[in-house]
Amino acid sequence: MAIGSDGRSLDPSGVKYVMNPYDEYALEEALARKEAAGEGSVTVVSLGPDEAKETLRSALAMGADEAILLRADPPADGLVVAQALAAALRDREFDLLLFGKQAIDDDNMQVPAMVAELLELPCAAVVTALEIENGHVTARREVEGGHEVVEFDLPGVIAAQKGLNKPRHPSVRGIMMAKKKPLEERDVELEASALEVVELTSPPPRPEPEIVGEGADAVPELVRRLREEARVL
Amino acid sequence: MAKVLAVAETREGQLRGVSHEVVSTARRLADGLEAEVEVLLLGGPGVREAAAKLGAAGADRVLVAEDPALAVYHPDAAVGAVSGRAGDDCELVLFAATAQGKDLSARCAARLGRPLATEVTEVEMADGAAVVLRPQYAGKAYARIRMAARPALVSLRPNVFPAGETAGRGEVEDLTLDTAPGRTRVTAFEQGERERLDVTEANIVVSGGRGMQGPENWKLLEELVDALGPQATLGASRAVVDAGWRPHGEQVGQTGKVVSPSLYFAIGISGAIQHIAGMRTAGVIVAVNRDAEAPIFGVANYGIVGDAFDVLPRLIEEVRSVRGA
Numbered sequence: 001m002a003i004g005s006d007g008r009s010l011d012p013s014g015v016k017y018v019m020n021p022y023d024e025y026a027l028e029e030a031l032a033r034k035e036a037a038g039e040g041s042v043t044v045v046s047l048g049p050d051e052a053k054e055t056l057r058s059a060l061a062m063g064a065d066e067a068i069l070l071r072a073d074p075p076a077d078g079l080v081v082a083q084a085l086a087a088a089l090r091d092r093e094f095d096l097l098l099f100g101k102q103a104i105d106d107d108n109m110q111v112p113a114m115v116a117e118l119l120e121l122p123c124a125a126v127v128t129a130l131e132i133e134n135g136h137v138t139a140r141r142e143v144e145g146g147h148e149v150v151e152f153d154l155p156g157v158i159a160a161q162k163g164l165n166k167p168r169h170p171s172v173r174g175i176m177m178a179k180k181k182p183l184e185e186r187d188v189e190l191e192a193s194a195l196e197v198v199e200l201t202s203p204p205p206r207p208e209p210e211i212v213g214e215g216a217d218a219v220p221e222l223v224r225r226l227r228e229e230a231r232v233l
Numbered sequence: 234m235a236k237v238l239a240v241a242e243t244r245e246g247q248l249r250g251v252s253h254e255v256v257s258t259a260r261r262l263a264d265g266l267e268a269e270v271e272v273l274l275l276g277g278p279g280v281r282e283a284a285a286k287l288g289a290a291g292a293d294r295v296l297v298a299e300d301p302a303l304a305v306y307h308p309d310a311a312v313g314a315v316s317g318r319a320g321d322d323c324e325l326v327l328f329a330a331t332a333q334g335k336d337l338s339a340r341c342a343a344r345l346g347r348p349l350a351t352e353v354t355e356v357e358m359a360d361g362a363a364v365v366l367r368p369q370y371a372g373k374a375y376a377r378i379r380m381a382a383r384p385a386l387v388s389l390r391p392n393v394f395p396a397g398e399t400a401g402r403g404e405v406e407d408l409t410l411d412t413a414p415g416r417t418r419v420t421a422f423e424q425g426e427r428e429r430l431d432v433t434e435a436n437i438v439v440s441g442g443r444g445m446q447g448p449e450n451w452k453l454l455e456e457l458v459d460a461l462g463p464q465a466t467l468g469a470s471r472a473v474v475d476a477g478w479r480p481h482g483e484q485v486g487q488t489g490k491v492v493s494p495s496l497y498f499a500i501g502i503s504g505a506i507q508h509i510a511g512m513r514t515a516g517v518i519v520a521v522n523r524d525a526e527a528p529i530f531g532v533a534n535y536g537i538v539g540d541a542f543d544v545l546p547r548l549i550e551e552v553r554s555v556r557g558a
Contacts, residue, residue, distance in 0.1 A: 003374060010374070021488065076369070076376070078339065079348050104487065106369050106376075108351050110339040117312070117343035122416035125336050128481070140423075142482060143332035144431035145244075148306065149421040156417075162488055163481050194348045194382040201375050203368070203513060206532045211525070215539040216547035222519065222535055223551045230517045230534065232437075232496040233461075233555060 008197045019055045022100025024167035025160035029130065030098050031063045032165060041065040043094075047084055049073050053183065060178035061170035067183045077193040078110025084188050085111065086118035094155060095135075101126045101159040112159035122152030125159035235268035238318055238384070239327045240311075241287055241295075242334060243276040245422070246304075248283040250396070250434065251329040253290045255389055257397035259327050260291025262358055266324055269293040270401050273314055273408070277304025281405070288403020290396065295405050302412035305422055306333050308340060309415025314408065315341045323384040325363055327356075330388035331433075342386045349386040350378055352491075354393050354514070363387060371487040371510035391433055392493045393514075425482060429458065430466040432483055437461050437496045438515070440468030440485055442508075444501020444522060444541050448478035453545045454500060460552040468492065468512075470502045486511035501541045504529025521545075 002011040019027075030042045044059040046052040047070040056067035070088050074081050089097065097116075102109035109125075116123030124139035128147070131138045135154045140147045142161055170178070212222045226233040239259040241252040259270045272292040274284060276299065284295040298314060315337065319326050326341065328334040330352040342349035354375075355366035363385040369376050380387075432438055439461070441454045451467070458465045469479040471486050485492055487507035497515035501522060502508060509532055512518065520533035521544050530536045537544055 010370075077348055078351075079342055079346070082343060104371060107371065108349075109335050110342065110349055110351060113336055113339035114343035116417075117340045120416070122418075123308075123336075123340075124417065126332060141332070143422070144434060145482075146425040147423045148332075148419050149423065151418045151420050152416060194380060194385075195350070196379045196381065197376050198364070198379050199377040200369075201377070203372060203375055206513065206518070207534055209530055209533050209536060211530065211536045211538060213537060215537070216543050218537045218539070219544060219547040219551050222537060223548075223555060225535055226496070226517070226519070227555060230496075232517050233552070 003200050003202065008200050010200070017051050017055060019058060020100050020103050022102060022104070022160055022162070024100075025162065025164045026098035026100050026158070027059055027062060027064065028165045028167040029158070029160060030096070031168070033096070033132070043068065045070065045085070045088070047072055047074055047081055047188070056183055057178055058170060060181045060183070061174040062168060063174060066181060069183065069185045070188045071185055072188045072190050074190060075193040075195065076106040076108070076197065077195045078108045078114055080191050080193045082111045082114030082118060083191050086115050088188065089115070090119060096154060097121070097157045099157070099159045101161045112157055116157035121155055121157050123157035123159070124150035124152070126161045127158050128161050128163040130158060130164065235266055235322055235324050236271050237263040237266070237268055237325045237327065238315070238323050239270060239272045239292070240315060240334065240337065241272050241274045241283070242329055242331060243274070243280055243283065246277060246279050248286055249329070249331070251331060251389075251391040252287070253396040254391065254394040255327050255329050256287055256290040256292055257399070258356065258389060258394045260397060260399050260401060262325060262356065264399075265358055268324060271296065271318060273318065274298070275303045275307070275311055275314060275410070277301055284405045285403065289398070289400045291399055291401045292403060293401040295403065296408040297405060298408040298410045300410065300412045303410075305419045307412060307415065307419065308336065308417045310410045310412050311337050312340045312344055314410055316344045319345055319384050321383070324358070326384050326386045328386070328388040330390050334388050338386050338388045345384070345386070347382045347384055347386055348380055349388070350380060351388050352390045353387055354390050356387055356389070368491070368514075371507070372491060372513060373510060390493065392436070425480070430464070432466055432468045432485060433490050433492055435464060435466035436494050437465035438468045438485070438492055438494045438512070439465060439498040439500065440470060440502060440512070441473060441479075441500050442470035442502030443472045445473065450542070451479070453542070453549070456549050457498070457545060457552065460549050460556065462556065470508050471505070499529050499533065500545065502529055503527045504532065
């Protein structure tokens, strides 16, 4: 990974786009729910550039029924992304809207709760277990030192955390079938972002590493250094 | 008068340590703006007692909503409280980047139509706008972002900002909120099986990896944590979480948690780039690994090349003796 010559963005050369791993948990949950119910459909939506079509195709290969590309080049601003998604979803009917808990590029962790708020829907984020009975959702949400139990009535929003399920791999048949499934493309206008990346830098360097010694005999010297030099013990 | 709004957080009636960091940061920024610091404190019966601490941490005004329905996180009531106070006179709203703070800040940003920067490690005001530094790509790059909005919403990574001692006026006012059951209802908090601090909150983290050879050997790491005191806790590498040796809540790294303790022990962890992304901002890193070529030694301040089972008993003994425990 390299920072581009403008000093404000990544150098895109050699970057391969894949589905966000947390989105795989979200998609798996949707597919498993549909299979268990024996009815319904799964639509995958992505807001992004043309390259996102490849990710949508792999979602179709996993088993989604249809895909929608909201074509735009979104800034690293969760609010702008959420506003565009909410606008596109406002008139659609759905029971459950699933997200990954965060993207692993900008690590914002904002969009699911924002979309829920904009659509006036309930939301549980960072979910590791989900039960749905007669339209009532009970979700376990990971928090520091334990879990919160979150309940709401459908329709609602879930943001998936690792542990929710085990995402499937697309089968060869799934990949073949995906080519015939509908993939709608639509250009969307984004709101102006109030955020400006003025600089993107590498993390500050760590101090020069030092091997204190080998085996248990090095422990007294290590502890002395931690006390007298680093002053952390 | 302009203000900086800070949102305090309680857990089972206790003010969380990170709230002190948030309020002190609000104090520092407000002083530069000649603004005042207003703090929202929501919680169950008895939460009012925390108001004095917030005043000492820098609050000029603490708005207290005390209600049995607020003993657990109440998203709709909290969003209402924040958006009701984040009007035109508000320059900045500061949250802690905790599970609750991240959820609440995103909801408030949507409600207010104002941008949010999550998990920042620096925040300043420059020419009337907040400028933040935040890690992206799991800490492999840092973005400096100018937020041209009033108010801007910002969540602070725990353990990064100093908990200062500049007090504010510390006035306490009551705040009445609609606490009827909302769209999203938190019905219980289930404590994890261990009584230890969360890995993001601890000042010292002892993480074990595959070099520990099996879950039954974690008692050695637990002994080290106990010897290091109540500010220490356990962490784990992805490999041992995936193997089912340890719970996911302990995982440090790209698909786990990002931690910034003052002292981090990596025991039997080779140091995959995904792990390093989760702990490279720790103050001091100590690595113990049999393989002298392990990448973890590239980020460690201090390394011992050796077997964990040889080094740990001696380390536990030495730590106990210097800490008098």
